[in-house]
Amino acid sequence: MNDRKSKSPFGDLGVSVAIQNLNLKYQQKLVLRDLNWTINRGENWILGGISGTGKTSLAKIIAGQQSALGDIKVSFAINSILPPEILFVESWYQFKNLEGVANFYYQQRYTSQQAKDTLTVHAELVNYGKEKGLHFDQIEPILEALNFSSFASSQLIELSSGEHKKLQLVKALWLKPQLLIIDQPYTGLDASSRKNLNILLDEVSAQGVQLILICNDTELPNSINHFAEIKDGQLIEVDSLELATDTQKHEREIPDFLKESPVYSSQSIVKMVDVNISYGEKQVLKNINWEVKAGEKWLLQGHNGSGKSTLLSLINGDHPQSYANELYLFGNRRGSGESIWDIKQHIGLISPEFHWYFDATSTVWQSIASGFYDTVGLFQQLPYSKSAQVDELVEYFGLTASKNELLSTLPLGKQRLVLLARTIIKNPELLILDEPCQGLDQQQTQHFNQLIDELCGNGMTLIYVGHFESQLPTCIEKRILLEKGEVKVVENILESV
Template sequence: MSQPVVHIQNLNLKYKHKVVLRDLNWTINRGDNWVLNGISGSGKTSLAKIITGTQSAVGNIDINFDTTSKLSARVMYVESWYQFKNLEGVANFYYQQRYTSLQVKETLTVEAELKLFGKENSLDFAQAEIIINALGFAGQKTSQLIELSSGEHKKLQLVKALWLKPQLLIIDQPYTGLDVNSRKSLNDLLDGIAKAGVNLILICNDTELPESINRFALLENGQIVEVSSAGRLQLDTDYSLGEIPEFLRKSPDYSSESIIRMVNINISYGEKQVLKNINWEVNKGERWLLQGHNGSGKSTLLSLVNGDHPQAYANELYLFGNRRGSGESIWDIKQRIGLISPEFHWYFDTSSTVWQSVASGLYDNFGLQLELPYTKAKQVDDLVAYFGLTDIKNETMGTLPLGKQRLVLLARTIIKNPELLILDEPCQGLDQQQTQYFNCLVDELCSNGMTLVYVGHYESALPTTLEKRILLDKGNVKVIEEINITEEAYSSSN
């Protein structure tokens, strides 16, 4: 009988005074392909890093590679969060830099990054090309790393992992940021490498999984609990919202009937045209769903609205009734907008406490050093309590699991009751309970008249308040229509 690939005995991990893993035992045999789920903060990512050898813990872990296999004798971990570096080896970027320095060669291109990875691991680039094409990633080969969206960064890491074919591959949130077609293609690719002998561990709460997945487990109370099927992995989503803070029960103080108006908007980077003749109008109180394949132009479109893209001045763009460039500052625009996006999260200062981070949304900065007046401080306290964050309000963001960080940023986004709420895949990193909780909150907020632009791929993870949809395809507006999110037709069209 062959040895198991991974054999874990009595694994223990504490963070400060919290027990994360408690006498955990887990055996992964050859041919076992697992999905692991659990609430945010349960220790899934820590366990993955311990297996990979990048985080220490108390206990025994034996990893046994097959010395007769042609597969790489490695454990590879694809993180849910990827931090890239510039050409000088520095990772200290700022949020708007993605749009303000695209003509400057500050980071490697996708193709250069992959060729470097291939050289380091003695891989044939022709094999990478097959994976790139299967994931619909060929159009980004000449893009710099700083230009990529969160979904495109995920694809880059997946290409590396699928190309390398390690004997054990652990992927944290494999479908994060991927559109419907890319998720299907990824499942086919994962089935292919599993057939070749790669053992898989997918950390996720998705139900549309590769056919090769044959083992299922929850991480509960610091231990592995095996279950019989993917359906058993679904967490209890019975949420009862508390009373929404009083300052968020009133309608935003609108300055104009028109919130966004775009007239023949075109955005190009050299020869590459990202947006083509976009015409779109959003009026106050409307709730829009923005969709499109990865790389369709969604992030660029939102960067124009949020005041981050310099090419806004070369186009006919009206925000809150004023033409862009007519004298308003970027801070005049941002004061009217609440924004959350994966890219914004990348660049957020995680040295601030939870309370400071939420409060910073009042002034659109990345931290808060000044003292707030009593009424503003009470708003922060009320919102922190509403999101269930009171017990961790003095902890720094960097010490929290990703899901908790995202909840803090969501609270920050709505603290000023903005005229326009932009939620770009806001539930990335949240478990099912947190996702339902937040979308119920969005529904309640918008019932009082808040204007919403929401980016999301999953029909099951959308607020019910959405009423209109704009669909982008290769930089063009493909569809503008009225929607009912209980319908299934549009969920499969992007």
């Protein structure tokens, strides 16, 4: 049973929202159907359930960012010192360069020119504070709690997905709007940051901020007192212990071409010898020594900002400083004549950042097929054998009904499944999965990790980045832990359990 507080101490100053007969149709499909929802003053909600049910769309409608048919009435507290605003924090943050352009390419975050293209974190926060009339001395406790103070001089384009999430959260907690809606608040955050975020959310709730969090997480702020899901287009209040997940079992057999072992070009997949990476005076990686051998399954962990994304960019051939280090990939020293595409043909990659920059105008089928050529869109005709493999994966992931739809039109969870299919289409020697289950619900996460266990049982090499210990493939054997750019731990997980 839900034993949480039923009202905030500032409930009489809170926001009330009345939604009646809300309807939303998307591409001829009715997503929200005569939806009704009453949010009373002092109520803090979790909106959970399976991907694709319209949770994000509903949040955008409440925040006035998306139109729909129906009645929405928002009553702000007149006597509150908090701004009468509804702030919607999206799952992903879309930043722009100094010229107002947002169309960056994936490798651009690692080049030396980006410093001239985007604002620093400090400049971004200064601009936001001026725009909203906020006092800068109030932000430092938030930065410290989320371990974000050290990123003041970092360029926006240099930030990882978890760091961008923190920047959004810092702004929201600094503003303290009367109604704060956060889509996937814990995405990309390490365990310490998740815990501190809950404390901060409870603090602002006690000051009168009402919360709507879109997530299926179990470790939540104490101030949450109502739970709901969207089912068949309508909102249903549920008990906190019974948030729905997709209970349908996935019984399709893995395609035959993914049951075969990868053809290895070398028994040494990755070898780093005293690798160092710096941006100006800021050293991101310090004296990294690490070897990944064929068939090994590694877990890569570390707090946000520990250097994980930079380490992976070296392996994937995206980082220009790899030439200045002693780095061996698939048996060859980096810089011995191989191109970035020679490296990528051995690798299957998925990461939040790659998802950001992927061509959202490709169809589902084209997106998966592009994995054969490591492109962000399909620019050539596939031979019959490869087309058949795409069809097999489309069927396996349950995407047949969506195969001709644009990737950008799918819910985030399904977009991620499409990119997962793209990642494994060529049965690569090395699978790099950087927070692969961001945006997926519990059932989808479990299914994906079962798939990885099955794939890696046939000899594929794996580097898996994940913060949640309970949401990892069981095949993982070894762990490397980074701390402030240095290797803190290298261990055999099976022996340490």
